[in-house]
Amino acid sequence: MTAIVDIKDLRVEYRKGALGQGPKVAVDGLNLRVHQGEVFGFLGPNGAGKTTTMNVLLGFVNATSGTACLFGVNVNEPIARQRIGYLPELTYYYKFLTAEELLRFYARVFGIPRAETDKRIDELLKLVELQDARKRPIKSYSKGMQQRVGLAQALINDPDLLILDEPTSGLDPIGRMKVREIIQRLKNKGKTVFFSSHELGEVETVCDRVAILHQGKLVVEGRVDELVAKYQTNLEQVFLKVVGYQPAQV
Amino acid sequence: MNTVLALSQVVIKELYRRKDFYVLFVLTALITLVMGSANFFNDDKIVRYLKELCLLLIWISALFIAVGASARQIPAERENRTIFPLLAKPVTRGQVVAGKFLGCWLACGIALLMFYGFLGAVSISREHEWLVLNYFQALWLQWIFLAIVIALVLWGSIVFTAPSSNATICVVLVIGIWGLGRYLNHVALQEREPLRSVIYTIYFLIPHLEWFDVRDKVMIHGRGLVPWVDCFLATLYGAAYTLLFLFATWLGFRRKALNT
Amino acid sequence: MAVCFTLGTCLQLRVEKWNTRAQSDSLLAILLGDGQRMFANHFFTKADVYFHSGYYPSWMDQGMATPDPGHMTEEHHDEHEEAEHEKAMDFLGAPKDWIDRFGRNFFPSTHAHLDKPGESREILPWLRLSADMDPQRIQTYTVGAFWLRRELGKVDEAEQFLREGLKANPDSCEILLELGRLYDENRHNPVHAGNLMQLALRRWDEQEQAQKKPDEGIRLQVLIFLSHVEEEQGNFRQALHYRELELSLSPPQPEIVKQQIEELRAKLGEEKRAEQTPGSKSQTLEK
């Protein structure tokens, strides 16, 4: 099996740490492989370094040391972008555009032909349930609607690898269900999904494998069913255990 | 190229969906019309003062539109984090810079067309003639001027963090060069040696923006056209500076970590 | 009670005095006053810029005084004067480097005056604004009236402008002189023109007595004009009187004045002879 995502000894330091301290180490010696056709859950408490890792994968942040490859190509070379869909966290899309215009713009960037674009936009807007709002400027959208727009733009090029940073944040239960369905569908089509999440229940249901990151270090990696079997409890308890959570004494 | 055009289209859409352009246009039109309604010794053919006023307003408005628009492009991409989904697609940072520049420049061109159209209408109503070539030349050179300014401001938006400080610095710089650049050699000749060479060097390094301001010669005082050869050379000169600034922008942007 | 009252009135008077002083001397008024004068000067210069079709030294063109805008009304018959003005306006000099040389293609960089018919109307708005900003600026009125009546055939507007200036500056000999010229040249009413000139002369004398040092040149021009008007009407004696006064002011070309005086004397002599031999008067007039 080929590794779609291949991270070796990755270390990322932010030069500006807290005042008076040295550089902040966000990711420390991370090794990770995601294979073709896998749904991979990337977990960890706030500030663990999930977003940072994804930023390295997309070339937004330079690795201090170590390497990262997508489709076997080093991320410093902007070749593999054509086949990637990316949903960033906390993004405010061009407020003055409508959802339709936004998707059309991104489709143009991918060089998708016009007829094909129209078809995909209709499909995607239906998928994320934004048909009614497609002609309204994005600045009039609710938080969840913006998240759906993000999801739609990540899928516009029918990507082989999806990198999703907390795709369900801000979504209502139906929206979450929908995202789970989408991920499942992509998996069935043989696509690879690499996503971070704090919703352990949903991770447990859709993921093949998970990795848990804590303070920049990988603490657990493995198949979901194996982990559950090994620790004899559900994923949430596994998570709490490995990050060293002590229940408060009541 | 398609990517660059797509990017520029977004910029243009942003500009005409915002209100500031319309405010400046209406303000210019209003002030011109009010001044145009003044009666000077019962002579209704007087037109030059009105052209001068209107052109002054056009230049100020265009400068503010250009600086305001280009100063916020890249910072807004980073602040709203739209740069992330964008660069996750097959878009290079160079294309982002080029697209932003092209969008601002084309939008300014559209704005200029509207402003000059208005000016033409006002002056036709008094002069009963329309010197198309003069209008074209003045508009073209002003557009080149704006290209240099936009490229400069884009560069500034990489160098300085706050868009407002960048805009202020650029406006001061541009107005300074525009108003005083021509005289730096006089100033240099009045100084003593080390300073003289310094000023002369600056004089040769700065883009001579004042060349592109042909209001007095071509538009107001009817001194005829700038020779087309010189017009062409000035265009080359402006394009060179524009490319230089864009290149500097790209150099700065290329290696910049985006999430800081 | 009475004390209170007087005190009150005293105070009130004081306060009133204070108020008036505050009003006249307030910093704001001074600032605004000077600002307005500055603007008036600026607009007047602007008129001159327009007169030169945009070829004009800016405040950065150092090493030269700004040209005297009064030349806007002078007709440069005199070649010497013409050359002088030409020299004064050569503020650009030879190009110092290629940037300088090339840059001259883009702004008005050759000396010119408005000369197309009707083109001079373009300077009018600036003069109007200048007069509005500073009604005490006399040159504005004379220059404006000159262009209105000489180039644009707007005699009524010129007269109105001058009268407006006269209202703001009742003592101005310059405005009276220009008004007199208007009556003579445009309205062909030398009698009224003469009256205006005499008034101008009187004003001048008054100002001299008040030791305000009025402009000698104006007096000279008034005198020339008066003698001309009087001569036109056949009052040779009066004309002679004015010419003699003129000579006493040391005019630039005294020989010509002397010659004119001689001619007037001759005419006077003829007149006398004609009076002595009745019947020949009509002959001289025919001449």
Ligand SMILES: Nc1ncnc2c1ncn2[C@@H]1O[C@H](COP(=O)(O)OP(=O)(O)OP(=O)(O)O)[C@@H](O)[C@H]1O
């Ligand atoms: N630009 C930055 N400069 C300095 N430190 C940063 C920067 N971005 C992130 N960090 C630090 O790096 C660490 C990892 O951050 P990161 O955003 O990767 O966390 P995360 O796992 O995505 O957390 P969350 O679940 O809250 O999204 C944090 O301690 C954060 O403070």
Ligand SMILES: [Mg+2]
């Ligand atoms: Mg995160």
